[in-house]
Amino acid sequence: MDDNILAGLIATSKSPADYKIVGEVLSIEPIAVMIRKDDPSMKKLVDDTIAGMMKSGALEKLYSKWFLTAIPPRNTSVNLPIGATLKGLFSAPNDKPMEDYVKK
Numbered sequence: 001m002d003d004n005i006l007a008g009l010i011a012t013s014k015s016p017a018d019y020k021i022v023g024e025v026l027s028i029e030p031i032a033v034m035i036r037k038d039d040p041s042m043k044k045l046v047d048d049t050i051a052g053m054m055k056s057g058a059l060e061k062l063y064s065k066w067f068l069t070a071i072p073p074r075n076t077s078v079n080l081p082i083g084a085t086l087k088g089l090f091s092a093p094n095d096k097p098m099e100d101y102v103k104k
Contacts, residue, residue, distance in 0.1 A: 002029070004067070007080035016079075028085060028101040047095065054090040 003021055010019040033050070035042050053059040060082065065071075067080045 003083070004078070004080060007067070007078045011076045011078045012074065025083075025085070030096075030098055030101060047093075051093045054093050060090060 003025075006021050010016050010021070013019060033046055035046060050059070053062070063082055063086075067078045067082070070077050
């Protein structure tokens with residue numbers, strides 16, 4: 001299961017301290033932004049905006065807001081530090097398809 005979903009389930013459980021996400025990552029499944037296929041100017045705008053947020057640190061701050069601090073309505077923190085793969089993508093954004101991430 002995705003680590004962010006697991007972390008959310010742990011955070012909202014009766015005893016969060018009883019659980020921990022462990023072991024190796026079994027698969028990487030990139031999440032995408034879907035835009036119309038034949039709109040290169042929109043793709044460029046989206047790519048440039050996300051890449052700019054990555055390079056400026058704004059996207060990491062946004063990640064911290066939603067995954068490391070208490071969020072409404074329960075004011076519970078998911079407590080999921082940014083992983084090495086995502087951190088690496090922040091420094092080298094790309095638009096590779098999911099197939100490029102499949103372990104061979």
